[in-house]
Amino acid sequence: MALPLQGVRVLDLSHVIAGPMASFYLAQLGADVIKIESPAGGDVMRAAKSPADVAAGDTPSGFTALNAGKRSFSVDIRTPEGAAQVRALARTADVFIENFRPGVVARHGLDEAAIRAERPDIVYCSISAYGQLGEWSGRGAYDHVVQALTGMMMMSGDSADAPPLKVGFPVIDVAAGMLGALSVVSALFRRMHDGQGARIDTSMVQASLMLMYPNASTFLTHQVEPQRVGNRGYTGSPTADTYRCADGWLATAANTPAQFRKLTRVLGMEALCEDGEALDLAAFNAPGGGFVVARDLEGVRRRFREAFATRSAADMEAQLNAVGVAAARVRRLGEFLAEIDGGQQLPLPYRSYGEAGRGGTRTPGLGFRFLGEQMERPDGA
Structure with a gap:
């Protein structure tokens, strides 16, 4: 099948999880994603090797899973020459993604105004910790810090006096990336009709609140704090x-x-x-x-x-x-995946990335499939 985003080019200046997750979805849906990485080691996730990755001599599976299907371009955006190269690439791009703290890309002449001067109808997406506006916008953060700030830690646990407890994986990073991909696709669709680009601002804080959307809405409407329910369900039914x-x-x-x-x-x-x-x-x-x-x-x-x-x-x-x-x-995660892998209980749209001869990286897919169609990139990545 023709993938839905074939013909779209994305210039991706993001790193770690949230931004790369957004561009990963775009790449797997057919976009040509050019990942801009620093010559000094590239994306920090390249160094995040598990013991299995070290033993196999592979690129870290976490990095491969998040960046499959992208092309990498090494350039130092801190130099005038490097920034000029990125601006030149932007002339051919439909989407520009960055997830630095607000103000950082502007120092290097890669802010929205500079990129839009090269490509007026660009969809420019910024993913940050706190968004582009407000007094906190310049703060940095990681997943567990935003879990603490937004109340997510205090919603986990069995009792009111229990210590704060984070979700056991970077749930906010992943959700911010998914929001980024959704917003980009929406902006591209609108551009088909009016020819206008867009300036997208999404953040880890916004992603956290969307994950807690019913609870956040209840508080904003009635000022009622959610109570810790431990391993009980959201409905409050006794069973x-x-x-x-x-x-x-x-x-x-x-x-x-x-x-x-x-x-x-x-x-x-x-x-x-x-x-x-x-x-x-x-x-x-x-x-x-x-x-x-x-x-x-x-x-x-x-x-x-x-x-x-x-x-x-x-x-x-x-x-x-x-x-x-x-x-x-x-079950544990590994127990669950081992149980369903290759079986008929829950046939997930698994995907493999990397060199087959070296084992590659297997993933559970994109979270959805187009039934009756093979959703594979032409390059198999």
């Missing part, structure tokens, strides 16, 4: 929870009365559905459903903890899904 079983842990989500009835039937606890001291039966039996509301939340949770404690998490996962109740045994 949207995670339970210790005889052979591990199980997460369930029997949110609606219909799902709750099925769960209690599997566990032999059907009488709970008629217990007015444990549940709000008016809500439970109301036409149209809704979520299950507990009158005695801790008592209901205790009963289910006791019921699951003697059962197998693997058996419960199978039995509950068979009757239409969402449930999953808690």
Whole structure:
């Protein structure tokens, strides 16, 4: 198939994760991405080798996964000659991406005005920690720092007095990159109609708030702080929870009365559905459903903890899904990927990058596929 962004050229001055994730999506959708790297070692992710990468003598898998399908151009933008080379390349580009602190590229004559002078209809995308406006715009940040700032750390954990707990991977970096790619594609689509370029400002703070969008909206509307719920589900239903079983842990989500009835039937606890001291039966039996509301939340949770404690998490996962109740045994990432890799349970659109003879880098794909079509770059990268 013809990839949707074939014919689009992207000049990418970004580094580490957020910016490269944005240009990675554009590259994998067919754009010609030219990645500008410093002659002094290039993108810092080139040095972020895992023990497996070191043993194999490969380019770090994390770098390869984020930058597959791009062309690399080594130039020192801090020199007048290097900056002039980048401006010359910009004349042929449709998109310009950078993720330096605000003001840095301007010092080298690569700000929006300078690039637009070369290509008036350019889509110029800046990805930063705090955005291009405001007193904090000049601050630097990393993923866990923004998690701390925006309240994400204080939403994780089991109790109000527990220490802050970060999400265990760079979730904000990745989300900022995805927002960057979405905004660029939107701007390109609009340009097809009006011929105008765009100035895009997205940030890690904006990405964090979008990840917490329902909670952030509730606070802005009603000034209600989200409470820590640990491993319980967002709905607040008493069985949207995670339970210790005889052979591990199980997460369930029997949110609606219909799902709750099925769960209690599997566990032999059907009488709970008629217990007015444990549940709000008016809500439970109301036409149209809704979520299950507990009158005695801790008592209901205790009963289910006791019921699951003697059962197998693997058996419960199978039995509950068979009757239409969402449930999953808690797994490690590697355990999950090894379980589904090559199987039919969840055929992901896997992709491999790099030299096949040296093993290359395997990835779980782009997060979506065009059904019935092969979505591969012509160069296979």
